[in-house]
Amino acid sequence: MESDTTLSLQPPKKIAVIIPCYNEEKTIAQVIDEVFAVLPNAHIYVFDNNSSDNSRNIVKAKITEINALRASNLESQSTDSKPLDSKTPTKSLTLHSVSTQGKGAVMREAFALIEADFYIMIDADTEHDASILPQALAYFSTHKLDMLNIAREADSSTYRKGHSFGNKLFSKSTQMLFGTKINDMLSGYRIFSRPFVKSFPAHSNGFEIETELTIYALEQRLRTDEIKAPYKSRPEGSFSKLSTFKDGFKISLMILNLLFSERPLLVFGVLSAICFLLSLFFGVPVFVEFLETSKVARFPTLFVCVGLMVIAVVLFIAGLLAHLVTKSIKESRYLAYLQSKRESYKGIYGE
The missing domain is CATH 1.10.287 (Helix Hairpins)
Incomplete structure (x- = not known):
């Protein structure tokens, strides 16, 4: 990865950060703060997927906080003879609701609704390290990629054994059947180009969306790459929504379905x-x-x-x-x- 940690794009381009959210009241605010800390001009879109906890209210409170900050900046600009610097952060946070249950349904709606130049998909559980985003975007832009998969680097205590085994099994199976070099096929941390997003069919409804994204990129022969990033454990009281057997079965069916349709x-x-x-x-x-x-x-x-x-x-x-x-x-x-x-x-x- 390049040592330069600054994403230099002229003129500045819109970066959309998509955060699927389902009952993540303990972590969603932290994820938003972590992303804004490294990408203050990003447009964050939280897609709530029928959360029954306080997730929506927490995001709404964040939106109110950001709007108040923006109003304060505008007021300062009107009273100060010196205009605000062009580099002044312009945070943007939007909350959407998706009634169809499943991460795939969320990403399908997000890709259809959002207009941006770069799309970042990140989970709402604080397990992904947001601090690498500037470097990852610089790498993505420099190599003119269509999809950058950010693989999880975790020790045995962080990764559930069932999930780890399933991920390795599916990744190896996909490598064998489709020839992909992606080692963490089920990673929910990725960067996409606009052409990728606007041409992606998005048939999946659940966690099998990551499988579909990977195989689509491969079958269309798009420019893809993979980098590694630290993978953190969830805070106490926060639980994974991924079912080892139920979602594993769905992912298996998705691989077979894509094998029939693509090969x-x-x-x-x-x-x-x-x-x-x-x-x-x-x-x-x-x-x-x-x-x-x-x-x-x-x-x-x-x-x-x-x-x-x-x-x-x-x-x-x-x-x-x-x-x-x-x-x-x-x-x-x-x-x-x-x-x-x-x-x-x-x-x-x-x-």
């Missing part, structure tokens, strides 16, 4: 090959017996053999057709990505 030729090709080999397994003995005796003594086996061969051919053709459809969909997505890229590329990167 249909691979899936149908493997199934076709299995049927073809089984057909040979049952058919070769029947054929050898026919050569020796000029008779077919096992008609049921022959029927099974022929049926499997037909299924193998049908599956292979289905895979080819699905591959062509998927290719067309990917091209449409990439055109949407390029359109957004043209609109923002020159201004953001100063070229």
